[in-house]
Amino acid sequence: MSIIDLSHQIALGIDIGGTTTKFGLVNSRGEILCQNTIRTDVHEDVNDFIDELYAVANPMLEQYAKKCDLIGIGMGAPNANFYEGTIEDAPNLLWTGTTPMVELMTQKFKTKTIITNDANAAAKGEMQFGAAKGLKNFIMITLGTGVGSGIVINGQLVYGHDGFAGELGHTIVIPDGRKHWSTGSKGSLEAYASATGIAITTKEFRNRYPASLLHHYSEAECNAKAAFECAEKGDEAALEVFRFTGEILGKALSNFVMFSSPEAILFFGGVVKAGDYLLKPAYEQMEMDLLPIFKNKVNFAVSQMKESDAAILGAASLVWEN
Amino acid sequence: MSIIDLSHQIALGIDIGGTTTKFGLVNSRGEILCQNTIRTDVHEDVNDFIDELYAVANPMLEQYAKKCDLIGIGMGAPNANFYEGTIEDAPNLLWTGTTPMVELMTQKFKTKTIITNDANAAAKGEMQFGAAKGLKNFIMITLGTGVGSGIVINGQLVYGHDGFAGELGHTIVIPDGRKHWSTGSKGSLEAYASATGIAITTKEFRNRYPASLLHHYSEAECNAKAAFECAEKGDEAALEVFRFTGEILGKALSNFVMFSSPEAILFFGGVVKAGDYLLKPAYEQMEMDLLPIFKNKVNFAVSQMKESDAAILGAASLVWEN
Numbered sequence: 001m002s003i004i005d006l007s008h009q010i011a012l013g014i015d016i017g018g019t020t021t022k023f024g025l026v027n028s029r030g031e032i033l034c035q036n037t038i039r040t041d042v043h044e045d046v047n048d049f050i051d052e053l054y055a056v057a058n059p060m061l062e063q064y065a066k067k068c069d070l071i072g073i074g075m076g077a078p079n080a081n082f083y084e085g086t087i088e089d090a091p092n093l094l095w096t097g098t099t100p101m102v103e104l105m106t107q108k109f110k111t112k113t114i115i116t117n118d119a120n121a122a123a124k125g126e127m128q129f130g131a132a133k134g135l136k137n138f139i140m141i142t143l144g145t146g147v148g149s150g151i152v153i154n155g156q157l158v159y160g161h162d163g164f165a166g167e168l169g170h171t172i173v174i175p176d177g178r179k180h181w182s183t184g185s186k187g188s189l190e191a192y193a194s195a196t197g198i199a200i201t202t203k204e205f206r207n208r209y210p211a212s213l214l215h216h217y218s219e220a221e222c223n224a225k226a227a228f229e230c231a232e233k234g235d236e237a238a239l240e241v242f243r244f245t246g247e248i249l250g251k252a253l254s255n256f257v258m259f260s261s262p263e264a265i266l267f268f269g270g271v272v273k274a275g276d277y278l279l280k281p282a283y284e285q286m287e288m289d290l291l292p293i294f295k296n297k298v299n300f301a302v303s304q305m306k307e308s309d310a311a312i313l314g315a316a317s318l319v320w321e322n
Numbered sequence: 323m324s325i326i327d328l329s330h331q332i333a334l335g336i337d338i339g340g341t342t343t344k345f346g347l348v349n350s351r352g353e354i355l356c357q358n359t360i361r362t363d364v365h366e367d368v369n370d371f372i373d374e375l376y377a378v379a380n381p382m383l384e385q386y387a388k389k390c391d392l393i394g395i396g397m398g399a400p401n402a403n404f405y406e407g408t409i410e411d412a413p414n415l416l417w418t419g420t421t422p423m424v425e426l427m428t429q430k431f432k433t434k435t436i437i438t439n440d441a442n443a444a445a446k447g448e449m450q451f452g453a454a455k456g457l458k459n460f461i462m463i464t465l466g467t468g469v470g471s472g473i474v475i476n477g478q479l480v481y482g483h484d485g486f487a488g489e490l491g492h493t494i495v496i497p498d499g500r501k502h503w504s505t506g507s508k509g510s511l512e513a514y515a516s517a518t519g520i521a522i523t524t525k526e527f528r529n530r531y532p533a534s535l536l537h538h539y540s541e542a543e544c545n546a547k548a549a550f551e552c553a554e555k556g557d558e559a560a561l562e563v564f565r566f567t568g569e570i571l572g573k574a575l576s577n578f579v580m581f582s583s584p585e586a587i588l589f590f591g592g593v594v595k596a597g598d599y600l601l602k603p604a605y606e607q608m609e610m611d612l613l614p615i616f617k618n619k620v621n622f623a624v625s626q627m628k629e630s631d632a633a634i635l636g637a638a639s640l641v642w643e644n
Contacts, residue, residue, distance in 0.1 A: 137483035160583020161459035171577040255493040261482020291492050
């Protein structure tokens with residue numbers, strides 16, 4: 001009988017962002033052994049991007065090749081398609097059309113590569129290494145510049161028939177509501193609950209409350225961070241910003257719960273720093289809108305991962321089976 | 323090597339409705355070999371109900387016992403819980419609290435019994451025997467007195483962590499919209515797209531259109547059927563009833579699609595008789611609200627099962643593995 005020491009298995013996790021691509025070697029315990037970054041937005045040709053990635057990542061791989069066993073490469077990227085292994089028309093990447101990322105990576109690195117969108121990768125990372133360990137049914141909501149989501153049902157990420165499932169940020173919560181700055185849709189969750197949306201709300205509420213501390217901030221500074229700082233000082237306008245946002249988030253969550261009946265909703269991202277200012281009204285609204293059979297059953301949890309590590313861990317986690 | 327003739331495998335399918343319980347023996351090809359009904363609403367004690375069910379169903383089972391192999395009993399019922407094998411507080415059944423239906427049935431019939439809610443059973447039935455054969459990712463929407471749903475992801479019914487997933491009729495489409503007559507929630511899909519909801523809308527639109535043919539119907543007759551009859555004659559108010567309802571249905575469907583990215587949405591139930599009057603505006607609205615990556619990918623399909631057979635087939639289908 002041979003005993004496999006899983007701690008010697010490593011994966012290369014790569015997170016492709018609009019500006020920066022982060023990557024690192026991760027072991028089966030979710031420890032990042034080494035990491036680095038390259039710029040994404042300087043490579044108009046994806047082949048140049050992969051060449052630079054290889055130039056920086058391959059020395060890392062060779063360094064660990066003697067003592068560890070590289071079992072694969074996991075990638076998280078906007079608009080990435082798990083089934084096709086492609087990135088399709090990601091609005092914040094320079095590569096237009098369909099980029100056959102898995103094919104290009106496999107050719108270059110000669111290693112099995114898996115790709116999915118960044119929110120799915122985050123959910124898988126939490127299930128493998130983080131706050132969702134042991135959970136079989138949960139929804140991860142990432143509240144950052146945008147609103148992303150990863151849905152887990154029966155221990156498996158939901159990809160849908162085409163690999164694009166789980167775009168909960170774009171579901172409509174308020175029909176004919178706020179117009180989204182990029183999709184043009186009206187009243188989507190992202191239009192309100194993203195940092196971008198909260199900045200808009202903060203400016204709106206500042207105008208409504210002449211005595212608000214938000215007036216100490218310039219128009220440009222008047223964002224989610226400013227709202228949080230003012231909320232901490234008890235500013236009514238700032239508290240209203242989060243109550244308003246939280247209620248819309250709660251309405252959306254209630255619909256999600258009646259879809260897949262998860263045991264938990266896990267939050268991640270910069271906006272979550274607002275904590276109970278946001279999550280308490282969200283929880284209360286969600287509970288109010290749920291059918292009785294769903295009430296008092298869904299836990300709220302906040303990711304404990306360091307933001308700088310989460311993207312790499314999420315991408316790397318794709319390589320391990322559940 | 324022994325060859326199993328699957329056509330000799332049969333299942334007892336039982337559909338528990340508020341008034342009537344239908345049941346029948348079904349073979350693996352989805353043929354109903356024999357069927358019968360008993361009254362549900364005359365048995366305040368669930369044990370009496372099961373005694374009568376046994377009295378009527380067992381002779382059927384004995385008749386087929388010689389030539390067929392009974393592989394199990396499948397049941398569809400409102401508020402039924404697949405994991406627990408129970409019916410929990412179904413508002414239209416006399417049995418209050420939690421009814422351990424699977425336990426009681428197994429004791430009486432000495433046969434493996436599976437239960438789930440009626441909408442899930444319908445979805446499983448379509449996957450096993452009907453319009454959803456071969457589909458791995460679809461959502462079934464039943465538009466009857468209420469709005470039910472069964473969600474299939476990767477070929478499996480979605481039950482959620484507690485067995486109650488898929489209550490799409492109760493998701494909120496129009497926040498602070500029409501109050502639901504029984505749940506009290508405001509703006510749920512069921513409040514508009516069920517036969518009950520459409521009857522309310524029909525009365526509203528009749529009042530708005532003084533020249534409408536709907537005025538030939540009494541207040542009580544002014545329902546989805548009346549609206550359909552008038553729509554067939556080109557009545558503007560009636561056409562508006564379905565356009566209004568279809569648009570709300572389409573808004574809801576767009577959110578569902580961005581959740582699980584199904585390849586098809588399958589409709590069933592009396593309301594679907596309205597056909598394109600309802601489904602065309604629903605489709606157009608859904609497409610309008612979808613993110614570009616989801617557009618032109620989702621097929622609409624209408625169940626071809628006879629309504630009288632569908633409930634029995636759905637229940638029986640639970641017994642077969644996919």
